[in-house]
Amino acid sequence: MADLFTEVDSLRETLRESLEMADKRQEDISRQDVLTRIENVIQTIVITVSKDEAPVLRVTKRSSWANVRFQKSVGLVLKADASVTALRCDCPSSATKFALILKLLSVIYKLVQSDSYATKRDIYYNDPQLFGTQRTLDSIVDDVSCLLKAVPVSSNVNGIRNIVSSAKFVLIVEKDATFQRLLDDDFCTRLSPCIIITGKGMPDVNSRLMVRKLWDALHIPVFALVDADPHGIEIMCVYKYGSLSMAFEAHSLTVPSVLWLGLLPSDIQRYRVPKETIIPFSQADEKKINSLRNRTYITCQPAWEREVEMMQRLKQKAEIQSLASIAPHFLTRVYLPNKLRYGGWI
Structure with missing residues (x-):
């Protein structure tokens, strides 16, 4: 042998x-870091609304090869200057996605705050009518992960x-x-x-x-x-x-x-x-x-x-x-x- x-x-x-x-x-980010990043996103939205302006979320275009570079010691890495998509809450084409991202941020915040565990499947079945399909939720989770620069959904x-x-x-x-x-x-x-x-x-x-x-x-x-x-x-x-x-x-x-x-x-x-x-x-x-x-x-x-x-x-x-x-x-x-x-x- x-x-x-x-x-x-x-x-x-x-x-x-x-x-x-x-x-x-890279070191895993702490629970407090995740909470702080979510709070910063929400704070920006609240400030924008207080100015009577429509809030905007800027999400990285994750499906574009132009946004990644290859680093042999790591793999496919997101570029620092990656292009983004602006999601406006007052735009019919992006309002739904805007709302789903906020909903998921709320769910993640509560999970992290209580040190609880949930899979993507768990989150979907808590409100299947809202998310429509598991694929939709999965995409939103990835968008939020990119937004927060972390994978916030708990993992065993x-x-x-x-x-x-x-x-x-x-x-x-x-x-x-x-x-x-x-x-x-x-x-x-x-x-x-x-x-x-x-x-x-x-x-x-x-x-x-x-x-x-x-x-x-x-x-x-x-x-x-x-x-x-x-x-x-x-x-x-x-x-x-x-x-x-x-x-x-x-x-x-x-x-x-x-x-x-x-x-x-x-x-x-x-x-x-x-x-x-x-x-x-x-x-x-x-x-x-x-x-x-x-x-x-x-x-x-x-x-x-x-x-x-x-x-x-x-x-x-x-x-x-x-x-x-x-x-x-x-x-x-x-x-x-x-x-x-x-x-x-x-």
Whole structure:
């Protein structure tokens, strides 16, 4: 078993040596800081109203690539001069969003003040008619987070302290189905000690916070196991470099040391994955791969760029489950052990 982790241990030492050159994580803001920031927003609105003027909220345009820059040691970071959208309470097109932001600020203030916990889902179901859809609330939460320069909705992950583990590595698994397969095949027993985690697809903030917290506490290699398709690559990049909409919180959510363990596009040919399990690209896949090819965090990594180029050229993809067509336990007893033993990550 010791020989299995020789390459992983070597990688761990390399990562630790590079920590001094990496940006340090920003400290979590205190409850009082959150309350003060909310009070400042409300105070500005009250002062504006007292002057018989219509109050305005200025919210950063989180969907614009022009508002972010790429910093290799952190990921996608919001620019200091990012453009904003003005939400006026007297404008029909923005009045509703203005009101929802104020409502959410009120909810968050009460939660923080009472040191209470609530998920986005909890907040939505407290007044579903007001918010309309969960998606609407999620967007408002992100806007408020950006406005306050913090993630104010309470998270059980933030309360986790004093993490101690003898794990050699963390394995991020894209899909819950694959995660369950690893458990069923006793992956953690066979390759213990290790930690496996899944966000069940595109990760939410808590999943990303948890991976970042594990990295900060343990400083062990973090690998990603995703489908060999454009969507899987993007999910891996969200863990590694963050997302466009949450670029303002990149220091707390990204783990730039994440390594791509599999399924690599080149693995499809290397392991002779059966043709009947290989899926042709859809138009959406082609659009997504073209977008990925133009992103700086892909072009700055030659090994990643070669894999993406191969996928784009062949116009085909494969899911992790396709390895089961080679042999039922191929993933857990051959593919992953060999990858870890011989340093098959990029």
